[in-house]
Amino acid sequence: xxxxxxxxxxxxxxxxxxxxxxxxxxxxxxxxxxxxxxxxxxxxxxxxxxxxxxxxxxxxxxxxxxxxxxxxxxxxxxxxxxxxxxxxxxxxxxxxxxxxxxxxxxxxxxxxxxxxxxxxxxxxxxxxxxxxxxxxxxxxxxxxxxxxxxxxxxxxxxxxxxxxxxxxxxxxxxxxxxxxxxxxxxxxxxxxxxxxxxxxxxxxxxxxxxxxxxxxxxxxxxxxxxxxxxxxxxxxxxxxxxxxx
Amino acid sequence: xxxxxxxxxxxxxxxxxxxxxxxxxxxxxxxxxxxxxxxxxxxxxxxxxxxxxxxxxxxxxxxxxxxxxxxxxxxxxxxxxxxxxxxxxxxxxxxxxxxxxxxxxxxxxxxxxxxxxxxxxxxxxxxxxxxxxxxxxxxxxxxxxxxxxxxxxxxxxxxxxxxxxxxxxxxxxxxxxxxxxxxxxxxxxxxxxxxxxxxxxxxxxxxxxxxxxxxxxxxxxxxxxxxxxxxxxxxxxxxxxxxxxxxxxxxxxxxxxxxxxxxxxxxxxxxxxxxxxxxxxxxxxxxxxxxxxxxxxxxxxxxxxxxx
Numbered sequence: 428x429x430x431x432x433x434x435x436x437x438x439x440x441x442x443x444x445x446x447x448x449x450x451x452x453x454x455x456x457x458x459x460x461x462x463x464x465x466x467x468x469x470x471x472x473x474x475x476x477x478x479x480x481x482x483x484x485x486x487x488x489x490x491x492x493x494x495x496x497x498x499x500x501x502x503x504x505x506x507x508x509x510x511x512x513x514x515x516x517x518x519x520x521x522x523x524x525x526x527x528x529x530x531x532x533x534x535x536x537x538x539x540x541x542x543x544x545x546x547x548x549x550x551x552x553x554x555x556x557x558x559x560x561x562x563x564x565x566x567x568x569x570x571x572x573x574x575x576x577x578x579x580x581x582x583x584x585x586x587x588x589x590x591x592x593x594x595x596x597x598x599x600x601x602x603x604x605x606x607x608x609x610x611x612x613x614x615x616x617x618x619x620x621x622x623x624x625x626x627x628x629x630x631x632x633x634x635x636x637x638x639x640x641x642x643x644x645x646x647x648x649x650x651x652x653x654x655x656x657x658x659x660x661x662x663x664x665x666x667x668x669x670x671x672x
Numbered sequence: 673x674x675x676x677x678x679x680x681x682x683x684x685x686x687x688x689x690x691x692x693x694x695x696x697x698x699x700x701x702x703x704x705x706x707x708x709x710x711x712x713x714x715x716x717x718x719x720x721x722x723x724x725x726x727x728x729x730x731x732x733x734x735x736x737x738x739x740x741x742x743x744x745x746x747x748x749x750x751x752x753x754x755x756x757x758x759x760x761x762x763x764x765x766x767x768x769x770x771x772x773x774x775x776x777x778x779x780x781x782x783x784x785x786x787x788x789x790x791x792x793x794x795x796x797x798x799x800x801x802x803x804x805x806x807x808x809x810x811x812x813x814x815x816x817x818x819x820x821x822x823x824x825x826x827x828x829x830x831x832x833x834x835x836x837x838x839x840x841x842x843x844x845x846x847x848x849x850x851x852x853x854x855x856x857x858x859x860x861x862x863x864x865x866x867x868x869x870x871x872x873x874x875x876x877x878x879x880x881x882x883x884x885x886x887x888x889x890x891x892x893x894x895x896x897x898x899x900x901x902x903x904x905x906x907x908x909x910x911x912x913x914x915x916x917x918x919x920x921x922x923x924x925x926x927x928x929x930x931x932x933x934x935x936x937x938x939x940x941x942x943x944x945x946x947x948x949x950x951x952x953x954x955x956x957x958x959x960x961x962x963x964x965x966x967x968x969x970x971x972x973x974x975x976x977x978x979x980x
Contacts, residue, residue, distance in 0.1 A: 441910040441930055445800040452801050463911045518779035519770070545910060547796055549782040550763070551770035554741050558774035563840030564741045566767045578844065582763060583739065584684070585855070589845040596840075602904050602911070635779040635811060638791055638804040643936070649957040655966025661942060661958045662974035669940045669957065671861070671919040672885060672978065 428480035429594065432535035433472040434526065434552065435485050435500055437493045438462040438545040450639035461496040464541025466607045467600040471571050472539045473504050473608070478573040482506045484533055488513050488525055494623050502610035502618035509533065509624045518635035519551045525628045526552065527559035532626065537577070538597040542567045553599035563596040569603030675755030676701050679748060680709040680720055681765060682736075687719030690760060692822030695724040697815045698758045699823060700787045708752055709830065710736045710744065717830040724823025728830035735837025739764050745771035747837030754810060761814040773812040780812040781805060785819050798910040798933030818916060853879070856908055859888035861919045862935070864908055866892035868924020868945060869964060872901035877968050878923060884975050890915070892925045909934035923964050927952025944968070 439445065439457040446453045461469075472483045484507040485500035487493050497508035511529050530538055538557075543550035550566065557564030569587070570580040577592040580603075592598065610618070652661065666672040676698040681688040687709060698705035704726025709717040710733070717730035731751045735743035745768055752772075759769040761783050773780035785802075786793035792813055796803040856862050865878050875889065882889045890908040908915055910933040920938035925931060927943070927950055935941070936955055943956035946963045953959040960967050 439797065441798070441933070442928070444929060445797045447801060452797070452803075519773065519781075520777060520779040523774055524777075545798065547782070548798060548914070549770075549780070550766055551773070551780050551782060554745075554767045554770040555774035555780070557741070558745060558771045562742075564767075564771070565841060566741065567763050580847070583843070583846060585858070587847045588738075588843050589847060591842045591844055593840065631777075633779070634809045635781060635805050635807045638806050640796070641802050641804070643795070643799060643802055646955060646957075649941075649953075649959055651953065651956075651959040651961070653961050655960070655962035655968075655970050657960050657962070658944070658967040658971035659974040661960060662971055662978065664958060665919065665940070665942070666978055669919070671940050672975070 429475065429536045430534050431472045431475050431481055431483045432530055432533060432538045433465070433468050433483060433485050433500070433505065434538060434540035435465045435469065435487050435496050436462045436541070436544045437487065437489060437496045441545050447640050447642050450641070452640045459492070459495070461499055462541050462544045462546070464543060464600060464602070467602055467605050468539040468541050469500050469503065469505065470605050470607045471598070471600050475537065475571070475573050484509055484535070486511070486526070486529055486533070488522060490514050497623055498618040498621065499610070501621045502614040503608050504614065507624065508621060509626060511626045511628050513630065516633070516637055517630060518633035519549070519555055521630040521633045523552060523555040523559055525630050526556050528628045529626055530556065530560065536595045540597065540599050542599045542601045550599065553597045557597035560595065560597070563592050564598070565590060565592045565596065566599040567601045568598050569601045571598060675753060676703060676705045676758060677752050677755050678705050678707045678725065678758045680707060681760035681762065682710060685712065685716050687716070688760070689822070690817045691720065692723040692824070693817060693820040694758050694760060694815055695823040695826070696820040697784070697787055697813070699724065701756060701790065704826070705758070706753065707827070708748065710748060712736050714830065714832045720830065721828040722825060724826040726827060728827045730830045730832045731835050732832055733835045733837050735839050738843050740839045740841045741767050741771045742841075743837035743839035744768045745775050747835045748772055749775050750835040751833045756810050757812045759812065759814045761816045766814045769812045769814045776810070778810050778812065779807065780814070781807070782814045784813050784815045787813070795937070798914060799936055800929070800933055816916065853882070854886075854888040856888045856890040856906065856915050857913045860917050861885055861887035862890050862908065862915055862917045862938070863887045863921040863923065864890035864892065864925060864935075865895055865923050866925030867894040867898055868926070869895065872899040874964070875902065877964070881968065881972050881975060884972065884979055892928070892931050894928070922952050922956075923968065925952055926950045927955065
């Protein structure tokens, strides 16, 4: 029975407006949620347990404030919730090193994560952790079936491929056709009482550091028209002024 | 001076033209980049000639026949000198970049859109902010396309180095895409519909225009969430695909932050919406306040006339 670990990350709600103060993104007034693709990873991990037995552990890295998303994962059915205590900015090398050590310490045999986090959009954690563990990895997976190993659907060339992935492995999850389960009252009550296991793991020093954040440059005002007939003029401007046709 | 290595962006065993942009990005660090071409047959590396590199290495391995993250990263690691590594930013290249960086215990910086004085800028929060970082040692950097001017000249011949990869996964079956239509993430022109289209059946009007101008058809999250017939694969936005086309046409889309995050970096944006106060108009180069029923037939006729 596999020991299943799902990586979850707390990020700003994707509908939130991002504000920059003194060269840094200011998240103090932003609602924080579980990164959307991580929800598909949690769902896939729970389906893996339903198919093969075992235990699902949700793992995050961050301060105590990040425990809310662990409780959210607990409410829909993960067995254990674990936080590696950390603060401040880390580069990918430091973060993945911490996660790989935690996965080893927890005895994970398969790791699920979102294809990328909604804050960085990088998608580095899944493949990076797999490399550190010496495991197989499959990324941007839209569907997973569970047997001796895994069989996943992932993008390949201009289409998709069905790929067999031997365990142990890290799988990063895209949305696919998954419907994420919702918590019920019993789950929410259990999550409230559940205790978070806290690990302390030392990170190697980061060699990449943030210089600044800035808002993207605003576009100059465009041309505006009233009424559908203007579409003819716009079509010609696209060819003659913008040169994009 | 930093030793820089560029990994060629491959498409169907051929060197993709965007590789010359990656060489240009590498040159911002000074010196003459080494261009490494992952290939199964060294002849495939001839496409890397004249892309501005100091020298070209054809990294030849059976591991490069199909993409496997473990196989590619281990096979490339064997032939790449120590230094800063530049890759493309396709989903596959980003995946490989992350694995290669982890293999060397160095950091990876994804989706660079600017490199200046060794500082690297990438969009974060789906383009709602830009993050600039600096590195004190070697790093792997994936670079977005359509940002750097392609480099020219340089090495014409390649040296062949055989390498082995630790391939972990196996392809059981290749599946053609369900739809014959172009994918939004690959197209130079995207035309997207929102809930303002009224019904998923009305997307046929967008498809007709797309066929005329060689565009892909996209959708807002509101449209995907409302209508079963509009698949998530069409969704442009923070929880869908991020697109960077030359032309983006938004029809019946109000312009929620979610959506803007996925398309705001498009070169030109056209918005068609009946609500003059829709936020999408603040980002449009050409805004038309009209219903789609009024505007699309006129747009289609004009475009047809121009394409003939």
